[in-house]
Amino acid sequence: MKELLQMALLNECYIFHNVMLPSVFPMQIDILIIVPNAIIILEIKNIRGTVHFKNNPRQLIRTSETGEVQVFTHPEIQLEQYIQGLKHFLGKHHITIPVYGAVVFPFNNVHILRAYEGLPIIMAKELPLFLHKHIGKSKETTTEIKQIILSQLQHRTPFPLCHYFQIDSSALQQGVYCESCGQFGMLKLRMTWYCQHCQNKCTNAHIKALLDYYMLIGDTIMNGECREFLKIESQYVVKRILQKVCATSTGSDRYRQYNLSSLYLNHR
Ligand SMILES: [Zn+2]
Known part of the structure; x- marks a missing residue:
């Protein structure tokens, strides 16, 4: 998932994890990504072994290495429901934007069998390419959609994301x-x-x-961490910035921890 996040960041996209939004259909979207001109929904399947996508009735059957057979809800059924649900949600906010979905298998040691065409099934490695295919040019609506989704989220994104996705x-x-x-x-002039x-x-x-820092790394930042993240050499310049944007801080001198929560709450 690391490439996914990096690639998305480079392209000015917004990522939400475990998203529940009010809609006609119940939604619990594993990963929702807003890219310029599209929204992409990913259904993550953390399963290994041999998985068989069956049609009519639609079922996902997993056979483990020991031969144990398990039946899962077909991820396409969930995805279709989420795509419809999200379109309904966006429609209520007068937004028209293409919504794409894919089933993602993060582990390589899975053997996937599917005898029919359906929604994309991809391995985590293919994600950057898959996302890239759907990224358009217009950036105008991404911020607006992000604000609407943030204001309507029924379950907060688990920050910091680096911890959540185990990214260094x-x-x-x-x-x-x-x-x-x-x-x-x-450059800071x-x-x-x-x-x-x-x-x-x-x-x-x-x-x-600093908002990115809050969402990715943590809700507090020290002078040295901030110098490195913003690429500013002067500790005095950084001190002025942090004193201005952070409502509270704890500790003293160079161990002072500035709290970024109020910044996030004001800009959400
Ligand atoms: Zn520039």
Whole structure:
């Protein structure tokens, strides 16, 4: 799942895990990803052995290595229901956007048998390519949809995501993201952030970076961690930023932990 998250971050997408939204159909979506011009729903199947997708009636039958047979709800039935449910939810908020779904097997040691065409079944490794196929150009609606989903979520995303997905936070793209050209590494100048790639200037680019930090790594940050994440050398500059955006902090001197929760609550 690591590539998935990294790739999604690079492309300015939004990922939600274990999503329950109000709709005509009950929904408990494993992973929902908002990409420019589409929403992708992933149904994760953490099972190994030989899995047989049967049609008519639709069943998922798993035979383990020891020969034990187990019957599961067919993931396509769930996916179809979630896709319809999400379309209904979005329709109520006057949003029209394509919704795609896929069944994902994270483990390689699974043998999949399916004799008919249906919704995509993919291995975790294929995810970046699969997502890429559905990413469009328009970024206008992604933020709006993200806000609507966040406001309607019936179950909060389990932050921090790195802990949840067991991702080493050092593998994340660091530096401040440029909204204008999509590159990381904006420079902190005296009054503003400056992008060396496209000359874009932005006074509050660090806000989004700190929100990412909150969602990915944790709800508190220390001066040194922040310097590394924002790629700022001066501890004094970072101190000023953290004092401004964080309502509370605990500890003293260089061990001071700044709390990012209020920042998140104000920008959600
Ligand atoms: Zn730029």
